[in-house]
Amino acid sequence: MNAVEWDESLSVGDAHVDAQHKYMIELAGTLAKALENGQANLVAHEALNALDAYTKQHFKDEEELMQRLGCVDLDLHRKKHASLLMDVQNLKGQMIARMPNIGEYVIKWVQKCLVPHILGADMRALKGVQAPQQDS
Numbered sequence: 001m002n003a004v005e006w007d008e009s010l011s012v013g014d015a016h017v018d019a020q021h022k023y024m025i026e027l028a029g030t031l032a033k034a035l036e037n038g039q040a041n042l043v044a045h046e047a048l049n050a051l052d053a054y055t056k057q058h059f060k061d062e063e064e065l066m067q068r069l070g071c072v073d074l075d076l077h078r079k080k081h082a083s084l085l086m087d088v089q090n091l092k093g094q095m096i097a098r099m100p101n102i103g104e105y106v107i108k109w110v111q112k113c114l115v116p117h118i119l120g121a122d123m124r125a126l127k128g129v130q131a132p133q134q135d136s
């Protein structure tokens with residue numbers, strides 16, 4: 001996918017959740033550059049630890065916001081979050097097992113799963129619209 005930049009069109013109207021989305025989209029950009037420069041494995045450890053802590057907090061905060069706003073399909077959204085968190089745990093396990101190319105797997109997961117979730121499911125749930133590069 002092409003690099004995504006956060007702008008006001010991606011705002012969900014909540015400064016805290018917007019700041020979290022912005023951070024994750026910026027992280028995706030930084031990781032994409034590392035992949036291009038052949039440094040994926042070098043950044044994988046730090047990126048995964050950041051993602052582990054950050055996604056847990058973000059999903060919790062976002063689910064609370066969705067509950068406050070009365071978003072439909074909250075249960076389904078929670079399941080998607082749980083599945084993404086499981087992916088992070090699996091990637092951590094693979095990193096600990098020193099799987100070759102783990103950096104590339106982490107970065108591809110951010111690009112193909114995490115960012116599309118923000119642009120697709122989050123936008124649909126919180127704004128009733130979705131950004132052009134949408135996904136589940």
Ligand SMILES: [Fe+2]
Nearest residue numbers: 021062118122
């Ligand atoms: Fe989100």
Ligand SMILES: [Fe+2]
Nearest residue numbers: 062117121122
């Ligand atoms: Fe979400």
